[in-house]
Amino acid sequence: xxxxxxxxxxxxxxxxxxxxxxxxxxxxxxxxxxxxxxxxxxxxxxxxxxxxxxxxxxxxxxxxxxxxxxxxxxxxxxxxxxxxxxxxxxxxxxxxxxxxxxxxxxxxxxxxxxxxxxxxxxxxxxxxxx
Amino acid sequence: xxxxxxxxxxxxxxxxxxxxxxxxxxxxxxxxxxxxxxxxxxxxxxxxxxxxxxxxxxxxxxxxxxxxxxxxxxxxxxxxxxxxxxxxxxxxxxxxxxxxxxxxxxxxxxxxxxxxxxxxxxxxxxxxxxxxxxxxxxxxxxxxxxxxxxxxxxxxxxxxxxxxxxxxxxxxxxxxxxxxxxxxxxxxxxxxxxxxxxx
Numbered sequence: 001x002x003x004x005x006x007x008x009x010x011x012x013x014x015x016x017x018x019x020x021x022x023x024x025x026x027x028x029x030x031x032x033x034x035x036x037x038x039x040x041x042x043x044x045x046x047x048x049x050x051x052x053x054x055x056x057x058x059x060x061x062x063x064x065x066x067x068x069x070x071x072x073x074x075x076x077x078x079x080x081x082x083x084x085x086x087x088x089x090x091x092x093x094x095x096x097x098x099x100x101x102x103x104x105x106x107x108x109x110x111x112x113x114x115x116x117x118x119x120x121x122x123x124x125x126x127x128x129x130x
Numbered sequence: 131x132x133x134x135x136x137x138x139x140x141x142x143x144x145x146x147x148x149x150x151x152x153x154x155x156x157x158x159x160x161x162x163x164x165x166x167x168x169x170x171x172x173x174x175x176x177x178x179x180x181x182x183x184x185x186x187x188x189x190x191x192x193x194x195x196x197x198x199x200x201x202x203x204x205x206x207x208x209x210x211x212x213x214x215x216x217x218x219x220x221x222x223x224x225x226x227x228x229x230x231x232x233x234x235x236x237x238x239x240x241x242x243x244x245x246x247x248x249x250x251x252x253x254x255x256x257x258x259x260x261x262x263x264x265x266x267x268x269x270x271x272x273x274x275x276x277x278x279x280x281x282x283x284x285x286x287x288x289x290x291x292x293x294x295x296x297x298x299x300x301x302x303x304x305x306x307x308x309x310x311x312x313x314x315x316x317x318x319x320x321x322x323x324x325x326x327x328x329x
Contacts, residue, residue: 001322001325002318002319002322002325003318003321003322003325004318005314005318007325008267008314008317008318008321009286009314011263011264011267012267012282012286012287013286013287013289014264015169015173015264015287016169016287016288016289018169018172019165019168019169020165020168025160025161025164028160028164028182028185028186029157029160029161031186032160032186032189032190033153035186035190036190036193039190048194055191055216055219058219058222058223059215059219
C-alpha cells in the first residue's frame, strides 16, 4: 500500500520534538569554552586563516579545481617570465669537443681511370645522353 | 523606492554583548538555538558523535566570525547558513572518505523521545509497528540526496517555512518547493512496501 504525502509528513513531524539528552548542553558549553581557550593559547591567526581558506576552498564546489588550475598556471607564467635566462647560459659547463676529424677515404685511382672524361661523352648544353 | 524595513533581530542585544566579548551572551545564543541545530545536523548525519563535533565546529565558526556579523540577516538565518554549509561539506568529505553503510548509521528511534507515541503507549503492538515504520522512514531519508534531505529536515521535521528555508539555502522558493515535492515522492515510493493501512 502506498502512503499518502500527508501520512508521510505526519510521520516526519513526530521527529520534531527530538532533543539531546538532559545535561547535554552543559557538557557542550564546557567543551566549547575549553576548546576556545585552547585555541586562544595555541592557535594563532595563521591556523585560523588556513582553516578559513580550506573551508572556503572546500565550499567552492567543482569550480575550485578551475580556480586552482588558473592560479597554478598564473604562478608558472610569472615564474617563467621572471627567471633570468642569461645567467643560465653563462653557467653552462664548457666541455671539450671529443670528436676527431677523420679524412674521408679517397676514390681509388683505378676507379678514376675507368671514367671516360673525353669531350665526345660530355654532350651539348641542355642535352642529356643516356 | 523605499527599502522594506525588517523587524529588529530579537537576538540583537545578545549579539552586541557577545561581539563585545561577553561569553555568557554567546552561551545564551548557543542554548537558544542549540536544540534546533542539533535536530538539523543529527537528521542530516544520522550519527551522534558527528553531530556533536559538527555543532562544536558550527558554534566555534560563528564565534570567530561574530565580529563580521553586520545584521544583514537575522542571527537565526546566519547561524543556520553556517550550519548548513558545514554539514553539507562534512557529508561530502564523509562520502569521499568512506562508503558508510546504512547500517553504520543510527536509526535514531531510540534517541528520539517524540517517537514514543503517547496516544498508543498502552498498545505495545501498535508502538512496535510505529517504531518499525520510523526506522523505515529513516532509511528512506538516508537514501535521499543531501540537498533533498536538507529541505525535508528543515520543512517537515523542523517546521520552517519555505521562505525561511529559501533564505538559509540562498535558493528561490520555487526551488525549495520543487525539491520538497520530489523528496516526498521519493519517500512515498520507498515506503510503499512497508506501509500498512493502520498507520
